[in-house]
Amino acid sequence: MSEWKETKLGDVAEITSSKRIFYSEYVENGVPFYRSKEIIDLFNRRDIQTELYITEKRFKEIEEKFGVPNADDILLTSVGSLGIPYKVKPKDRFYFKDGNLTWFRNLDKKKINPDFLFTWLSSNVGKQKLDEVSIGSTQAALTISGLKTIEILLPDLKTQTAIASVLSSLDDKIDLLHRQNQTLEALAETLFKQWFVEEAKEEWESMPLSKMANFLNGLACQKFPPKNEIEKLPVLKIKELSSGITENSDWATTDVKPEYIVKNGDVIFAWSASLMVKIWNGQDCILNQHLFKVTSDNFPKWFYFLWCKHHLAEFISIAASHATTMGHIKRGDLDEAMVLIPSKHELEKMTEKVEPLIEKIITNQSQIRTLTALRDTLLPKLMSGEIRVKMG
Template sequence: MSNWEMCRLGQFIGIKHGFAFKGMHITDIPSRYILVTPGNFHIGGGFKADKPKYYLEIPPPEYILKGDDIIVTMTDLSKESDTLGYSAKVPRDGKIYLHNQRIGLVNFINTEAHPEFIYWLMRTRDYQSYIVGSASGTSIMHTSPNRIKDYKFKCPSITEQKAIAGVLSCLDHKIDLLNRQNKILEAMAETLFRQWFIEEAEDDWEEKSLSSVANFINGIACQKFPPENEVDKLPVLKIKELRNGFSTDCDYSSTNIDRKYIVQRGDIIFSWSASLMVKIWDGEDCILNQHLFKVISDEYPKWFIYFWCKQHLAEFISISTSHATTMGHIKREDIDNSKVLVPSAARLRDRSNLMNSLLDKVLINFKQIESLLEQRDMLLPKLMSGELRVDLIGRANETK
């Protein structure tokens, strides 16, 4: 690392502000143009494609982003400022993404830095801590192009930059492939479910309520059960963690509670308030917070319950948004009123082999993704600091 030079980001990049798109033309209804917002950034950086915003008018062409453009968040509405300043890359998926005013576009002003290296540098905690520490605002935090460009770091040669970026990007590519495979597997399972139990439903099947085929266990107010020590505790699963996974500053609760509130990998979790969603939990053991259901059944297969919950999700979201409250939600009676068609036990057994194999593969992939994420997140600060070095054939070697 002795030959690494101290540099400023501003020696290599500029940051272009986005366009103030008119609010009257921004919508949740899918259209040709996707408006990139701070909500499109994962904690820790990287592009997040769920819950997109759309724009209904023709945008200025100079604010249409290109695939693999590097972008940064300039504003963060969360109290933890856990995405402020982090980088992401615009997907190369054929969709049209728009450069919004709260997003910065990274422009490279010379060839002395490798773009992929800078992308990963702007995903380190050291960089993001600097950005948050220099940010302005109270409830809403802001950074600026000058603050970003003032960040100083030790910069290796362009050859080593490419090697470092190659290691990290290779791991990211594997993670992306597994995530794509999971989307395909779940879409296959959902299509089969809809065909078998909706389109090809038989007249003699029994109609039951969703609440009668599964037990919807509501979470607890975990703040009432603070950790008693550093051993007997687990992280608290809230809506945010259900969507994004756990961060380093998540809350913890005592494990001295009823075991039914412990969430394990493979459990069905249903968020019934604010952001409604149904997921099969793929993370570590944790404790179920209020506003979340753990959905279990002693009588019916997990896949059968899961896909019936997903089948009714659009209806639940519609009910939630119709409530004139500050936080939309559904009630128990909405679950009671949702109908399920139940075939014979023999028919369920016949379908279970394929459905279980599809969802089991999803969980296996999630476990592999978790392992790759741990490797990447362990390597990132070590490679960027020079604690680990990468030779020209891509092998990481401990610095002597």
């Protein structure tokens, strides 16, 4: 380890934040303005729905006077959900909220590879260092002064590049599979829209969504704590449905009815707070309340999945209209959402086209999980020097 040297982050990067943008400066269209929420979405490879913008004029004014994020700069969430990094891409054009995000700019590329720094910040090694300098009890935060003092163990640039290359190749494969799944799902939705919206037949019967499929509400999993360290599974809540199982996820006993165990490929519908419909792409887990596990004895998976997605915008609108702290829908809303039922022969023909798309998505999700596990295993070992990369 003699060639690995401890270096303070403040010695290899300028660590700063943005210029304050006031509420009155937000506009409906213009240059995207990111907060922690958008950075977390980008890190998790989710499409972001930008809600805030600033004018082109204001952006150029800031760019000329103070600078804006450039390729290879890194933004780090610094309040609440701490330590989520995002490395700016060449085509990115946005500004961001001061306080919420910290900006690593003007990296000394003679000392540190930007991909290596990004990967280090993503690793358990980096996260532990960030935790050590965080402040606050009710809401944790990272300060610029604290971040500057963090010491990172750096090998020579050639080794940094090799390590980043190994991990980036895995990330590239994961990204490719994610993009492929987005394309497959979009194709399935296009076929669905063609059949059931644009070319729907008058003679098709209709029935409520609630009768076409079974909507199993999850358990109050806090009432089912693990009985031992073997017979337990993580709890699937809305947070996990969005971001996956983590070390912070809750656990519950496996001594529950089998239907409450969620498996890879199951259709899950979050009906409260952040409404969404997803094909679960993780390990076995226990279904928590506020989530439906959607199944059907009479219709194929693609059919009830896409019908749930078709009504999702309407359900989100209903949830938003409820004057509660947490918007939600009721079973009555499922009763009122109607589904068109084609003939048995037509449904079979449709299934021949759409089912392979859904099955490929599920297969890709399994590959993503395997590659992610490999990356997460290698990452801390490579970043600490425990495993060395062979260089030709």
